[in-house]
Amino acid sequence: MGTLATLYQDLILDHNRAPRNFRSMENANRRVEGNNPLCGDRLTVWLQMDGDRILDAAFQGSGCAISRASASLMTMAVKGKTRAEAGEMFERFRRLVTGSVTPDDAQPLGKLAAFGGVAEFPARVKCASLCWHALRAALDQPEAVVSTE
Amino acid sequence: MSEAMVSGSVLFPVIEPASGALDVERVRRDFPILGQQVHGRPLVYLDNAATAQKPQVVIDTVSRFYRAENSNIHRGVHYLSEQASGAYEAARERVARFINAESPNEVVFTRGTTDSINLVAQSYGRTFLRAGDEVLITAMEHHSNIVPWHLLGEQTGARVRAVPLTSTGELDLDAFHAMLSERTRLIALVHLSNALGTINPIRQVTAWARDRGVPVLVDAAQSVPHLPVDVQSLGCDFLAFSGHKCYGPTGVGVLYGRESLLERMPPHQGGGGMIETVTLERSTWAGLPLKFEAGTPMIAQVLGLRAALDYIGQIGLAAIAAWEQELLGYATDMMAAIPGCRIIGTAPEKAGVLSFVLDKVHPHDIGTILDLEGIAIRAGHHCAQPTMRHFGVPATARASFALYNTKDEIDALAAGLSTVSRMFA
Numbered sequence: 001m002g003t004l005a006t007l008y009q010d011l012i013l014d015h016n017r018a019p020r021n022f023r024s025m026e027n028a029n030r031r032v033e034g035n036n037p038l039c040g041d042r043l044t045v046w047l048q049m050d051g052d053r054i055l056d057a058a059f060q061g062s063g064c065a066i067s068r069a070s071a072s073l074m075t076m077a078v079k080g081k082t083r084a085e086a087g088e089m090f091e092r093f094r095r096l097v098t099g100s101v102t103p104d105d106a107q108p109l110g111k112l113a114a115f116g117g118v119a120e121f122p123a124r125v126k127c128a129s130l131c132w133h134a135l136r137a138a139l140d141q142p143e144a145v146v147s148t149e
Numbered sequence: 150m151s152e153a154m155v156s157g158s159v160l161f162p163v164i165e166p167a168s169g170a171l172d173v174e175r176v177r178r179d180f181p182i183l184g185q186q187v188h189g190r191p192l193v194y195l196d197n198a199a200t201a202q203k204p205q206v207v208i209d210t211v212s213r214f215y216r217a218e219n220s221n222i223h224r225g226v227h228y229l230s231e232q233a234s235g236a237y238e239a240a241r242e243r244v245a246r247f248i249n250a251e252s253p254n255e256v257v258f259t260r261g262t263t264d265s266i267n268l269v270a271q272s273y274g275r276t277f278l279r280a281g282d283e284v285l286i287t288a289m290e291h292h293s294n295i296v297p298w299h300l301l302g303e304q305t306g307a308r309v310r311a312v313p314l315t316s317t318g319e320l321d322l323d324a325f326h327a328m329l330s331e332r333t334r335l336i337a338l339v340h341l342s343n344a345l346g347t348i349n350p351i352r353q354v355t356a357w358a359r360d361r362g363v364p365v366l367v368d369a370a371q372s373v374p375h376l377p378v379d380v381q382s383l384g385c386d387f388l389a390f391s392g393h394k395c396y397g398p399t400g401v402g403v404l405y406g407r408e409s410l411l412e413r414m415p416p417h418q419g420g421g422g423m424i425e426t427v428t429l430e431r432s433t434w435a436g437l438p439l440k441f442e443a444g445t446p447m448i449a450q451v452l453g454l455r456a457a458l459d460y461i462g463q464i465g466l467a468a469i470a471a472w473e474q475e476l477l478g479y480a481t482d483m484m485a486a487i488p489g490c491r492i493i494g495t496a497p498e499k500a501g502v503l504s505f506v507l508d509k510v511h512p513h514d515i516g517t518i519l520d521l522e523g524i525a526i527r528a529g530h531h532c533a534q535p536t537m538r539h540f541g542v543p544a545t546a547r548a549s550f551a552l553y554n555t556k557d558e559i560d561a562l563a564a565g566l567s568t569v570s571r572m573f574a
Contacts, residue, residue: 003521004518004521004568007517008514008518013572013573017509038529039529039530039544040534040544042543062543063511063543064512064514065511065514066513124517127513
């Protein structure tokens with residue numbers, strides 16, 4: 001088990017306190033709700049797609065510091081990315097938070113690397129990945145509800 | 150005959166009423182798990198409403214059964230089977246005395262509170278409820294006292310209505326009374342709320358129900374380990390509780406049912422042990438209470454539950470309740486002094502459960518940070534999502550107390566919460 005500082009890195013605390021892209025989106029063409037039935041957390045992810053490219057991403061909902069910061073940093077990271085690039089980013093993120101990272105994963109994740117400590121807290125992996133599950137569902141279909149269970 | 154077998158005979162020890170205050174240091178020595186360290190810190194276990202720890206006497210009883218006494222019950226003519234059958238039925242008598250049932254026939258062993266409530270829904274509910282009938286529950290129920298009634302509603306067309314709560318987390322009794330009607334066929338409510346700590350006025354409810362001939366089911370999962378529970382004094386018709394919250398094993402629970410009602414109810418499951426005769430064409434049922442115990446039951450767990458009830462009895466529920474009230478008062482004062490802390494559930498009649506939220510901090514983060522200090526609390530919706538909705542929170546943090554908790558442990562909780570506040574300031 002890691003220490004508090006490995007999980008709650010300053011970047012995560014900052015994005016929890018002041019999440020970016022924390023808003024609904026009028027002109028979204030993708031909207032997906034994510035639920036974690038275990039803890040009752042919910043969030044909504046909005047995307048504005050132009051063909052295959054994510055022009056804008058936003059989220060709202062209630063959740064712990066890990067889930068809020070993860071959604072905040074995710075929306076920043078995927079803006080401007082193609083569907084394939086965002087999907088690849090999710091796979092790398094998933095390897096990061098489940099502790100199965102490969103040597104060349106860390107660099108391309110940029111700020112998302114702050115979630116590396118989550119791997120030492122198995123009970124919190126779902127908190128970090130709920131928004132990504134919602135994102136992937138949004139990329140696959142315009143309206144959906146996804147669940148971590 | 151081994152010493153162990155003597156303990157399984159029908160003569161049980163006379164339980165002394167509590168003689169004075171509880172000696173918590175002595176009690177703690179009875180619970181081996183409490184001596185361990187978690188993340189390098191002494192374990193502070195404040196998640197007793199989820200499940201309670203087990204005293205050595207319960208662990209020994211279960212282990213001794215498998216080591217020296219294991220046999221199926223009500224089946225064999227051999228020595229071990231006769232002994233195990235006797236011990237199993239003696240445990241039933243012990244439970245009957247513990248909750249002051251009129252007869253052991255009113256005590257059905259189940260897998261737990263959830264199983265007990267589902268038994269009533271499926272046997273009583275499916276037999277006696279019709280489309281348009283109403284089951285009255287409350288807005289502070291655990292999902293286990295909501296979902297079985299929803300299932301019954303889908304099967305019968307009966308409707309589930311919920312009594313609303315006040316801002317302090319008490320039942321709105323005026324609304325309750327107004328919701329009783331000629332369509333009300335069953336009332337199901339919790340004695341001690343797992344999410345709020347509220348103690349409900351069961352006697353008031355059973356008095357109203359008796360006037361109308363409506364049976365009342367009490368979910369006593371949280372109250373049986375912490376308050377004296379007397380089914381005759383409460384005036385309830387069904388009462389459900391779990392072994393594991395009473396310092397006993399998991400996988401065993403109790404359904405108390407008034408004998409006249411249980412007599413009229415059909416079995417909810419068929420199988421071995423619950424029959425009188427079986428031909429290839431038809432079966433007839435055993436009498437009470439075996440009618441509701443199809444299949445080999447959880448014998449070791451039933452004996453473990455009996456040991457747990459004996460243990461509670463030796464310390465005395467009055468002494469336990471008094472000590473837990475003292476802990477609750479101490480912890481409530483501690484919480485009130487924390488800036489940004491809001492206690493969820495402030496009923497005047499409360500026991501052993503302290504639910505709270507901290508401004509700008511999600512309960513899961515509180516739970517993780519306290520865990521690293523060796524402190525176990527629950528964070529989440531406590532299987533009571535409607536209750537959370539009533540208070541406008543997605544989740545709470547919950548400290549829940551048992552007879553072995555100390556004020557030092559509440560001080561450790563306070564120190565952990567200041568770490569949380571500092572971090573999220």
